[in-house]
Amino acid sequence: MLLAAGSAPRRLRLLVLGGTAWLGGEIVSAALARGHEVTCLARGSSGAVPAGARFVRADRGTAGAYDPVVAGGQRWDAVVDLGRDASHVRDAVSVLEPAGASSVFVSSVSVYADTATPGADESAALVDGDESDYGGSKVAAERAVVGAFGRERSLIVRAGLIGGPGDHTGRTGWWPLRFARAAAATEPDPVLVLDVPGLDVQPIDVRDLASWVVASVERGLSGTIDAVGDRQSLADHLTAARRVAGHTGEVVPVDEAWLEAHGVNPWAGPWSLPLWVPVATHAGFGARSGGAGRAAGLVPRPVDETLRDALAWERSRPGPAGPHGAGLEPDDERDLLAAARRRR
Ligand SMILES: NC(=O)c1ccc[n+]([C@@H]2O[C@H](COP(=O)([O-])OP(=O)(O)OC[C@H]3O[C@@H](n4cnc5c(N)ncnc54)[C@H](OP(=O)(O)O)[C@@H]3O)[C@@H](O)[C@H]2O)c1
Structure with missing residues (x-):
């Protein structure tokens, strides 16, 4: 990913729901490298957060999980959610929307109903919201994010196969x-x-995806975008x-x-x-189009x-x-x- 040269904008306060696993860790590292302040909320069962990030241990399946990150009127420039469970995402947005200026939800191309047609873009039909299924749960989670934050304050990143x-x-x-x-x-x-x-x-390189997510937060990008490689x-x-x-x-x-x-x-x-x-x-x-991602600066x-x-x-x-x-x-x-x- 070739980010335009130049210094990062103002220091952002980012809340990452995740950050202890692969992509989340890369996003946190990319954000820290750009000078942002990062707090990660997770159980810690997948690993540690990158050095320099603040870690808040919490299980999203339990009541009051988000209390530590809203206590004392804390505010976030963006909430970046890597969740797979729609009920976690619903609970998160209900608590965090008033505290967060914007939301980035890491979704998946598994939300699409048709896997047979090459060249399709973000307008393609989605699977139904059966939350027992990975794609269905991501669909329901996307809807929860956009429902709470609205289209102008939400970025839905539908990642393809992540590699590297x-x-x-x-x-x-x-x-x-x-x-x-x-x-x-x-x-x-x-x-x-x-x-x-x-x-x-x-495949999209994990480093390109992570740095583009951070760059998109800095630019205030909103919308729904397939994040796929060439x-x-x-x-x-x-x-x-x-x-x-x-x-x-x-x-x-x-x-x-x-x-x-x-x-x-x-x-x-x-x-x-x-x-x-x-x-x-x-x-x-x-074989998705990938055109919206390229137009939004995702260059693998x-x-x-x-x-x-x-x-x-x-x-x-x-x-x-x-x-x-x-x-x-x-x-x-x-x-x-x-x-x-x-x-x-
Ligand atoms: N790999 C691919 O090719 C691919 C393709 C498309 C989309 N995606 C999406 O990309 C993202 C990948 O994220 P990732 O690599 O960082 O890791 P991940 O394995 O998907 O884990 C997500 C994060 O959620 C946290 N988590 C899970 N259950 C939790 C709970 N009950 N309470 C609190 N935190 C919880 C995990 O931390 P703890 O376990 O420490 O709590 C982890 O940091 C996912 O959203 C995935 O759906 C992946």
Whole structure:
């Protein structure tokens, strides 16, 4: 993300509901780097807040959770909410709206009902507000924020796949790490890769997203904006992952029918090939317009940089090599490679 050069405007008082996990921590760090004063409210179960932020321990599921951040007439230039639970967000806005000049809610592209159509923008239809579902809960939360703060004082950030250093889901770390492992192997180490024509991805680097959120607060941006990276084909994305890993070895492509027949999971998690989603139903999932974000100053860095830094982060992690949360175990991949070869 290339922010316009120049000094930050006046020092803002920001209240972050979250800040102990990945994106929230990046937002807090970006805000502190711009000279703002940041208070984070969370349980602390996900980790610590970045040094320099004030931490208020509270469970949003309990009565009076927000009392410490409104006591004594405290006021906030912006409340940045990373919540997933609509009831938490409803409770928060009812207490915090009078104390907050504006609200930023971090939502998700999972709010959209149609994942099949590429090029869709923020005007697309939403899922219904079934709060037991992630997307539905985000829809209900967005409505609560806009209902309380009004359109002029609300910024709804619908994030797409977030990637880069710290990606604990492994979705942007798996491919560069897998290719790097193969590149470093002393024996031939073919890599099982996805061959899914028509499928695009558009990860947004966590650092670009975080710095843009802070810049948007400084500018008083309002509205609803998809925060997505540059769209590229999955094939080009895998080529980029090979490039940053220095991989020139053998790849063994498999298509969707083969993946389904062999029980490989899409998207993330164990026994998966990350970033694959069924193209018939999800060709639009990683192919949103992104135009409103670009017009609002969200300029993603080149994807090679995101993948390179995701790889460095994966390598820096203690414990067994390999991204947790995504991909195939080496033995499982070997079995699948043998099956793929038998088919040839
Ligand atoms: N990862 C992606 O690709 C992706 C894509 C689209 C949108 N998003 C959205 O981006 C955001 C990601 O945020 P994140 O990475 O900072 O972390 P997160 O894992 O979504 O956690 C959100 C924050 O909420 C806090 N929290 C959860 N339950 C709480 C409770 N009962 N009381 C108080 N605080 C509570 C957590 O802190 P404690 O556990 O310490 O309390 C954490 O700091 C989320 O809004 C997510 O929906 C993510």
